[in-house]
Amino acid sequence: MFQQLRTNLKQAVLGQEHVIDHLLIGLLSEGHVLLEDRPGTGKTTLAKSLANTLDAKFSRIQCTADTLPTDLLGMELFNPLTGSFEQRFGPLFANIVLVDEINRTTPRTQSALLEAMGEAQVTIGDTSYTLPQHFLVIATQNPFDGQGTFPLPHAQLDRFLFKLSFAPLDRQVEKALLQGAHLQPSPFQVPLEQLNTWKQEVQAVTIEDAVEDYLLDVCDALRAHRDVEIGPSPRATLALLQAARARAWMHDRTYVTPEDIKQLANPLLAHRLVLTLEATLKMTNGRLVQQILESLTVPTEV
Missing domain, CATH: 3.40.50.300 (P-loop containing nucleotide triphosphate hydrolases)
Structure with a gap:
């Protein structure tokens, strides 16, 4: 469905x-x-x-x-x-x-x-x-x-x-x-109540300590970066975890992987950053997030 x-x-x-x-x-x-x-x-x-x-x-x-x-x-x-x-x-x-x-x-x-x-x-x-x-x-x-x-x-x-x-x-x-290909969606409707079941399954997705630490490493590295005035909030950290669970569920997994964190970090964290004035002249928020991801050691998946 x-x-x-x-x-x-x-x-x-x-x-x-x-x-x-x-x-x-x-x-x-x-x-x-x-x-x-x-x-x-x-x-x-x-x-x-x-x-x-x-x-x-x-x-x-x-x-x-x-x-x-x-x-x-x-x-x-x-x-x-x-x-x-x-x-x-x-x-x-x-x-x-x-x-x-x-x-x-x-x-x-x-x-x-x-x-x-x-x-x-x-x-x-x-x-x-x-x-x-x-x-x-x-x-x-x-x-x-x-x-x-x-x-x-x-x-x-x-x-x-x-x-x-x-x-x-x-x-x-x-x-x-x-040619009108976008005008032909199938006549299909999901009952709104079905979302309750899906969200419960998302909440049941687990995350290993090493992957959770990797998530925190990404957020901490952004907060500590010299070019960042305001880094990710605790709300952002929680949101990244919840989104990673949803992505894992969409890929038919019951656990979060480092790849989930890497794929979601940029669209989820970049817009929350406030860079210093000097930094805005030489890079974008998205580029900074990508640099952080490239600099961190990714935990080995079990």
Whole structure:
């Protein structure tokens, strides 16, 4: 059933197996995903296809400079007929939430997502409300258009499990796109409750002490690096472990390997780093993570 879900997504968005697999890891490990890419690459299609194949409630928030926190959360409205306040919930109350062009809205509105993404709940007025089960935020931003945008603060970036970009399509894949191959996903739907079983199996994936120490070595090396002002947080360490378990499960293993850590470290850790000003002139966050991975001794797999 999981492989059919995976196949459906690959039919809906061609040539993006890497992004799809990481999105599914985010789904299994309850981590949110930031897609940074040009318009028209299939970001919205991917989010909708995931919701449709999962039989999940989908909502979309189109961010602009005048988007308010209440446009995301909802608000209390007075009903003159009953003489009382009634709660009107916003689009965050869904399973799959696409936050389109998240960097076009103000920091005030961006901060409304912090509680939702970190604790799966929101506070409206004096009351906290739990968000639907299997809550997943897929946010997008355009990396090339800086006019009228507000860079995401570090606290917001730290709540995204992955920051991903779509791969350029080769000619053969784009030709298949022109011929409509992406329009033929099979009529298949996974009950949302099935995620409970999958997530329980992911939690049962084990990790040996040597592999766990390797995970910590990667994070500690980044924190101690002279070019890093802010390194991975404890939230990032936990997220890397959970994502590694999900990747192992997707590869039909009951244990985490060093390869799981190596494959996930860059998309999971790079966007959480803050480099010194001098370092930003000579390298990218992703390149620094890769250097750390190349410098560390990988434990021998048992």
